[in-house]
Amino acid sequence: MTTEPQVPGVVVERLPQYLRALSHLQEIGLEVISSQQLGEFLQATPAQIRKDLSYFGRFGKQGRGYSIPNLLLQLRRILGLDQTWNVAVVGVGRLGRSIISYPGFEPEGFRVVCAFDSNSQVIGQMAGGLLVNDFANFREVADAEGVKIAIVAVPAGVAQDVIDQLVEAGVKAILNYAPKSTIVPNGVRIQNVDPVVSLQSMTYYLNPHANGEVGEAEA
Amino acid sequence: MTTEPQVPGVVVERLPQYLRALSHLQEIGLEVISSQQLGEFLQATPAQIRKDLSYFGRFGKQGRGYSIPNLLLQLRRILGLDQTWNVAVVGVGRLGRSIISYPGFEPEGFRVVCAFDSNSQVIGQMAGGLLVNDFANFREVADAEGVKIAIVAVPAGVAQDVIDQLVEAGVKAILNYAPKSTIVPNGVRIQNVDPVVSLQSMTYYLNPHANGEVGEAEA
Numbered sequence: 001m002t003t004e005p006q007v008p009g010v011v012v013e014r015l016p017q018y019l020r021a022l023s024h025l026q027e028i029g030l031e032v033i034s035s036q037q038l039g040e041f042l043q044a045t046p047a048q049i050r051k052d053l054s055y056f057g058r059f060g061k062q063g064r065g066y067s068i069p070n071l072l073l074q075l076r077r078i079l080g081l082d083q084t085w086n087v088a089v090v091g092v093g094r095l096g097r098s099i100i101s102y103p104g105f106e107p108e109g110f111r112v113v114c115a116f117d118s119n120s121q122v123i124g125q126m127a128g129g130l131l132v133n134d135f136a137n138f139r140e141v142a143d144a145e146g147v148k149i150a151i152v153a154v155p156a157g158v159a160q161d162v163i164d165q166l167v168e169a170g171v172k173a174i175l176n177y178a179p180k181s182t183i184v185p186n187g188v189r190i191q192n193v194d195p196v197v198s199l200q201s202m203t204y205y206l207n208p209h210a211n212g213e214v215g216e217a218e219a
Numbered sequence: 220m221t222t223e224p225q226v227p228g229v230v231v232e233r234l235p236q237y238l239r240a241l242s243h244l245q246e247i248g249l250e251v252i253s254s255q256q257l258g259e260f261l262q263a264t265p266a267q268i269r270k271d272l273s274y275f276g277r278f279g280k281q282g283r284g285y286s287i288p289n290l291l292l293q294l295r296r297i298l299g300l301d302q303t304w305n306v307a308v309v310g311v312g313r314l315g316r317s318i319i320s321y322p323g324f325e326p327e328g329f330r331v332v333c334a335f336d337s338n339s340q341v342i343g344q345m346a347g348g349l350l351v352n353d354f355a356n357f358r359e360v361a362d363a364e365g366v367k368i369a370i371v372a373v374p375a376g377v378a379q380d381v382i383d384q385l386v387e388a389g390v391k392a393i394l395n396y397a398p399k400s401t402i403v404p405n406g407v408r409i410q411n412v413d414p415v416v417s418l419q420s421m422t423y424y425l426n427p428h429a430n431g432e433v434g435e436a437e438a
Contacts, residue, residue: 010263016419024400044229079419080426087418098314099414103375104398108415148425149418156322173421175414179323181243189424191417195318195394196327198410199306199368200235200298202392205408206367207299 007055014052017042019075026068034065084109088147088171090162091154092117092125092132095177099151100128113145135162139169149173156180163190226274233271236261238294245287253284303328307366307390309381310373311336311344311351314396318370319347332364354381358388368392375399382409 021041025033035046042049053059053071056078060066076082089100092115100112115127116135123134133141142150150171154162159178166174167188174190176182184190240260244252254265261268272278272290275297279285295301308319311334319331334346335354342353352360361369369390373381378397385393386407393409395401403409 012423013420015423016416019419020416078423078426080422081419085418085422085425093317094313094320095317098312098317101313102398102414104413104415105418108419110415110418149421151414172425173418175417175421179321189421191421193412193414193417194323195321195370195412196323196329197235197239198394198412199304199324199329199392200238200300200327201232202368202394202408202410203299203304204231204234204297206304206391207297 011052015075015079022068022072031068032065081109084111085149086111086113086145086147088142088150089115090150090152092122092127096153097127099153114141151175153177230271234294234298241287241291250287251284300328303330304368305330305332305364305366307361307369308334309369309371311341311346315372316346318372333360370394372396
């Protein structure tokens with residue numbers, strides 16, 4: 001039994017990947033896995049995996065490996081995924097509508113319960129079974145719905161302003177689809193969904209120079 | 220001068236993050252940075268950064284740090300970002316339309332040049348300035364447009380089938396928005412855009428148990 005006052009952010013960000021991998025391994029019938037095997041699956045060193053998990057307690061016995069069902073259960077608890085989270089979507093354009101209708105959230109415990117826009121042409125319409133609320137009423141509606149997580153799908157130009165208002169209304173976690181770097185105060189988490197970063201790591205392999213020389217690099 | 224026959228995938232995936240960080244540091248006026256400083260910015264150890272970059276040549280001199288403009292130039296070249304990539308979008312529903320209109324691709328050298336759907340109600344329509352082609356004609360249109368990268372925004376149920384057809388038509392890199400794990404053969408790259416993973420790493424911080432005990436964990 002341990003407490004973990006300061007787990008590095010990068011470690012926390014790896015936990016969902018462990019969760020995804022372990023769920024997959026469980027689906028294909030495995031019950032126990034070594035840090036070596038899990039490392040091979042995740043392209044990480046066994047030492048890295050043992051170190052990451054050690055922040056949260058002792059999950060395996062030397063030479064025996066991890067019980068997959070137990071590790072899944074513990075990771076879900078650590079990540080707060082043993083409960084359902086109510087989520088607000090802000091910005092009901094094409095992207096916002098597709099987020100509201102995204103079928104991947106609900107099975108993982110995230111429920112989109114309210115939607116907001118500031119365009120009077122959109123407010124009062126239905127989107128994926130939800131009434132679109134006026135963003136001016138965000139705090140009141142979000143409080144009533146117990147929302148602490150917001151997904152932002154507004155144009156880049158207004159993203160920071162919208163995010164500032166969400167923070168002021170008590171939102172603690174933001175998933176930002178706007179193609180722009182934004183700032184939040186300490187105590188609020190933000191993650192950017194950035195398809196460009198994903199594309200950029202694939203073009204490496206398409207690049208005819210990929211395996212060639214790099215050229216002189218000066219200091 | 221070095222060649223790099225086998226750079227680990229995780230290293231390649233970190234390069235766009237280095238690129239993003241260095242661009243930001245250049246924007247705020249920095250010209251030189253140490254691996255120590257870059258590590259602090261990226262929450263990685265200086266040793267990790269030096270090791271990652273060492274796969275591609277020598278970019279800095281001991282004690283002198285990296286020249287930011289030079290490192291940016293080299294990373295762009297390594298990642299194949301010194302050219303424009305033509306991209307196809309497959310699936311022109313709400314999500315597909317919002318991807319076609321996404322303003323973040325073009326400034327980074329990715330141009331959406333053609334769109335496809337298999338729904339006869341959608342084929343022949345315009346979406347974000349592009350004519351929607353019949354997916355049955357993918358190979359012919361993609362060849363004519365020089366497309367090697369496809370973005371998949373189809374329902375989960377047909378994702379694997381669509382991806383198989385893309386691979387057969389010669390697509391080498393796929394950005395998959397469908398909420399489903401899919402399989403591609405060796406030599407083809409795939410990245411999944413998965414908002415759930417991002418949400419899961421934030422709920423950790425919202426979780427009242429986050430800093431509490433983890434409980435007994437059996438082996």
